[in-house]
Amino acid sequence: MAENKMLRIKDLRVVFPVGGKQIHAVNGVSVDLAPGEALGVIGESGCGKSVTFSSVLKLIQSPPAMISGDIELNGRSIMDLPEKEMQKIRGKEVSMIFQEPMRCLNPVEKIGVQIAESLRLHEGMTMKQALNRAVELLKMVEMPDAEQRIGCYPHQLSGGLRQRAMIAIALACSPKLLIADEPTTALDVTIQSQIIRLIQKLRKETGMGIVFISHDMGVVASLVDRIAVFYAGQIVEQGNTRDIFRNPLHPYTAGLIKCIPRLDTESRRLYTIRGSTPNLTTIPEGCCFAPRCPYATETCRTVKPEQTAFPGGRSCACHHAASLN
Amino acid sequence: MKSILKNKQIVIGGVLILLIVLLVLLAPLITSGDYSSVDLPNKHLAPGPGHPFGTDYYGRDVWTRILYGGRISLSVAVCATLLAAVCGTLIGSVSAYFGGAVDFIIGRIMDVFMSFPMLLSSLIIGIILKASVRTMFLSIGIPCIPMFYRMTRSNTLSIRERGFTKAAVSMGSGPMRIVLRHILPNVLPHILVVFSSAMGGCILAESSLGFLGFGIPQPTPSWGLVVNEGKSFMFQCPWTAGFAGLFIALTVLGFNLLGDGIRDYLDPKIRNSYL
Numbered sequence: 001m002a003e004n005k006m007l008r009i010k011d012l013r014v015v016f017p018v019g020g021k022q023i024h025a026v027n028g029v030s031v032d033l034a035p036g037e038a039l040g041v042i043g044e045s046g047c048g049k050s051v052t053f054s055s056v057l058k059l060i061q062s063p064p065a066m067i068s069g070d071i072e073l074n075g076r077s078i079m080d081l082p083e084k085e086m087q088k089i090r091g092k093e094v095s096m097i098f099q100e101p102m103r104c105l106n107p108v109e110k111i112g113v114q115i116a117e118s119l120r121l122h123e124g125m126t127m128k129q130a131l132n133r134a135v136e137l138l139k140m141v142e143m144p145d146a147e148q149r150i151g152c153y154p155h156q157l158s159g160g161l162r163q164r165a166m167i168a169i170a171l172a173c174s175p176k177l178l179i180a181d182e183p184t185t186a187l188d189v190t191i192q193s194q195i196i197r198l199i200q201k202l203r204k205e206t207g208m209g210i211v212f213i214s215h216d217m218g219v220v221a222s223l224v225d226r227i228a229v230f231y232a233g234q235i236v237e238q239g240n241t242r243d244i245f246r247n248p249l250h251p252y253t254a255g256l257i258k259c260i261p262r263l264d265t266e267s268r269r270l271y272t273i274r275g276s277t278p279n280l281t282t283i284p285e286g287c288c289f290a291p292r293c294p295y296a297t298e299t300c301r302t303v304k305p306e307q308t309a310f311p312g313g314r315s316c317a318c319h320h321a322a323s324l325n
Numbered sequence: 326m327k328s329i330l331k332n333k334q335i336v337i338g339g340v341l342i343l344l345i346v347l348l349v350l351l352a353p354l355i356t357s358g359d360y361s362s363v364d365l366p367n368k369h370l371a372p373g374p375g376h377p378f379g380t381d382y383y384g385r386d387v388w389t390r391i392l393y394g395g396r397i398s399l400s401v402a403v404c405a406t407l408l409a410a411v412c413g414t415l416i417g418s419v420s421a422y423f424g425g426a427v428d429f430i431i432g433r434i435m436d437v438f439m440s441f442p443m444l445l446s447s448l449i450i451g452i453i454l455k456a457s458v459r460t461m462f463l464s465i466g467i468p469c470i471p472m473f474y475r476m477t478r479s480n481t482l483s484i485r486e487r488g489f490t491k492a493a494v495s496m497g498s499g500p501m502r503i504v505l506r507h508i509l510p511n512v513l514p515h516i517l518v519v520f521s522s523a524m525g526g527c528i529l530a531e532s533s534l535g536f537l538g539f540g541i542p543q544p545t546p547s548w549g550l551v552v553n554e555g556k557s558f559m560f561q562c563p564w565t566a567g568f569a570g571l572f573i574a575l576t577v578l579g580f581n582l583l584g585d586g587i588r589d590y591l592d593p594k595i596r597n598s599y600l
């Protein structure tokens with residue numbers, strides 16, 4: 001079973017020591033991804049979703065961060081790989097796109113040169129070959145006037161075009177896995193849907209796996225096969241997109257789905273989950289969602305729920321998962 | 326290349342520097358070439374035929390002394406500042422990028438340097454090493470290193486935290502590549518500003534050292550030396566110090582204009598306004 005997984009994260013824990021306290025950003029996350037699969041990662045700000053997947057590229061500085069557990073890429077553990085080996089993986093096997101396209105492009109370098117950089121680094125191309133390929137890549141991400149745009153500086157492009165350029169950089173060496181860390185959050189709604197459609201199209205063309213991190217259930221729904229819901233550094237529920245939306249097992253997932261504004265109901269006020277995210281400096285004894293959960297019982301506050309498997313390849317960490325529906 | 330000529334600051338600064346360098350290089354052709362022989366009967370002559378800038382206390386031709394003096398002053402200014410800029414920038418960016426113990430140790434060494442007045446550190450280096458033109462570069466350049474170090478370090482720290490360095494790491498770039506390709510080009514404008522102001526400081530530092538007897542050995546003139554000699558007779562014959570001072574001022578002005586112009590030229594956002 002392990003052979004056909006491209007990415008396998010096993011009991012990952014990340015702790016940041018901050019001023020004498022410890023922040024438990026990720027508390028035992030286990031998740032895996034088959035080649036070409038698209039996984040949606042959902043959760044509020046600070047729930048550990050970005051930290052988890054930054055760890056896949058070892059972008060978290062350690063020390064100071066304390067990282068334990070295991071991460072395997074194509075069956076090979078990366079936890080003990082030296083930095084030099086990681087540099088070969090980054091951008092080549094796995095690449096990442098970030099939230100702010102403005103800040104993630106070098107302001108004093110032309111777009112074309114920035115796309116060419118990873119081609120020269122990983123594929124050993126000459127500048128001329130790399131620039132030719134850069135034009136192809138920009139056409140692939142549907143950048144209008146690609147030939148002229150490779151000579152542009154980032155500030156000459158709009159937000160949407162910059163994100164397209166970022167995607168072109170990430171896809172330059174045809175990675176097998178693309179980690180998209182809230183790539184549409186900084187964009188307005190119309191551009192957001194364009195970018196999502198673009199990522200869908202690119203996935204079909206290249207067959208790469210995608211991890212799409214977002215806090216917006218609606219954005220993820222159309223794009224991914226499977227969803228993992230993060231809460232307080234843990235995965236509280238995992239399953240196929242369709243199942244999760246039709247029949248959420250965890251009260252938190254149900255709450256998130258209720259939060260999506262709907263056009264077909266009368267209600268004027270948007271639903272919110274009461275309370276706020278827990279302080280991650282201490283790990284609660286029981287279920288981490290218990291203080292905000294409408295169904296919480298005494299067991300929830302004292303006993304930590306285990307991940308239990310449900311039919312259809314789903315899993316959920318909730319004492320009442322089976323009974324709530 | 327065409328657009329660089331549309332930048333007025335670069336053109337004016339460049340022409341100014343070019344003129345001064347040409348004058349200094351052509352000194353043997355356009356002066357008598359005799360900058361050291363004493364001619365007491367003709368001391369303190371006002372500018373006039375034969376002596377375009379007049380003569381000094383010993384009756385030496387000021388025009389000749391200034392042009393020959395420029396050879397020392399310009400080369401000290403350029404070499405010492407370059408030395409300081411290259412060392413300071415490299416140390417600063419490495420220190421900031423790697424942080425931790427490396428940064429701490431380098432930082433404390435620089436603090437020690439900065440706690441001495443620049444002239445004092447220059448004197449110490451001048452005393453340790455044998456007097457020569459090379460010692461001059463070192464004793465003026467080394468005390469300037471902390472200036473570039475501090476500026477590069479603080480800018481590197483802020484640029485390191487910007488998204489594109491993180492993005493570059495995630496694309497597989499190594500630390501050297503990130504410092505050279507992503508951090509230094511973004512620090513360069515700041516380096517240029519410090520560079521052009523340090524240039525003037527170095528010319529003056531050379532004159533202070535000369536005044537204290539640690540400069541270029543007599544009778545070779547330098548601009549600072551000519552100013553210092555003329556200073557005592559500022560009211561009887563202002564031309565000696567005046568013309569030498571004018572050359573220093575024009576050189577510093579030229580480098581400042583050039584530095585500012587290049588900084589604007591390198592900034593893609595500003596460059597377009599010249600296109």
